[in-house]
Amino acid sequence: MREVTESSGTTDASEGEDSPYTPRYTRDELIEKLGVSAEFAEKAWNAFGFARRSSEEKVFSDRDMEALEMFNASSGAMPETTQIAMARAIGQTISRLAEWEAEQLREIADDPTIPWTLEQMSEALGQIQHLIWRRHMALAIERHTDHSSEEKVDLVVGFADIVGYTSLSRRIDLGDLEALLGSFEDDTFDVVVDHGGRVVKTLGDAVMFTFDDSGAAAAAALEIHRLSESDHLPPLRVGLARGAVLPRLGDVFGEPVNIASRLTSSARPGTTLVDDSVATQIADDDRFYLKSMPSLRVRGYKHLKARVLEPHRDGPLSD
Structure with missing residues (x-):
């Protein structure tokens, strides 16, 4: 099964080698292109829930690069401590969800009457998650607008x-x-x-x-x-x-x-x-x-x- 846990996007054979979702960068290449300090990169990587080790595997796409560049550029308006806290919240939530989903998908895949592979179900579930996330994000933004800009x-x-x-x-x-x-x-x-x-x-x-x-x-x-x-x-x-x-x-x-x-x-x-x-x-x-x-x-x-x-x-x- 293709490694998907360290990439924010998914790939598909139909997208071709020139797709913005095609993995192109290792973790170290990504850090170099982003121009962030090694210390901050290690903190963020650890906060997202991944081990601090180098890998030659290319798991990051151009779309991942664009998203992380925006995250990194927010440092002017968002203190580093807040960025790390956000990374930790995302990492902990997604890690728990992924563990539960992987367990459920493996049980489903063991059923001989199920026509889909584990990879197909994983990609479909990822698309559903994105759909649900978009709707929840829209509702959350609406709630924050209703409550004005006050912190409390x-x-x-x-x-x-x-x-x-x-x-x-x-x-x-x-x-x-x-x-x-x-x-x-x-x-x-x-x-x-x-x-x-x-x-x-x-x-x-x-x-x-x-x-x-x-x-x-x-x-x-x-x-x-x-x-x-x-x-x-x-x-x-x-x-x-x-x-x-x-x-x-x-x-x-x-x-x-x-x-x-x-x-x-x-x-x-x-x-x-x-x-x-x-x-x-x-x-x-x-x-x-x-x-x-x-x-x-x-x-x-x-x-x-x-x-x-x-x-x-x-x-x-x-x-």
């Missing part, structure tokens, strides 16, 4: 996690555990996206997400709990907090993240806790009922105010 944005941050996951993982075999986590992550993702939110990341037994709208976040939280009924999942717990967060490399940081995490850890099985900011914004929404509770004493917060979020006992009021 006002969002609802939420966590959903599986109650008793540690003890559960000791009682069931790895196959059942994998199926449980897959069902939890997939279905939670669907709920969040269907309500207009965005999944930030998965953390083993937890999913972190964000919403612009507090009402949508609350509705999603209540629906997430219903997954325990339909998918035979253990009880779940959810925490929601609203405030200014700092988006960085696909993640978000700030006090609402900490508060949402503490609320989730403090929630009883099958319940959602929300902070004052979320509670205030959904107080008049007849889909929800907010139940008072004593202030929480958790790590970093001696008197954390929270409410228990429940569906409205009489259902939404009619117009």
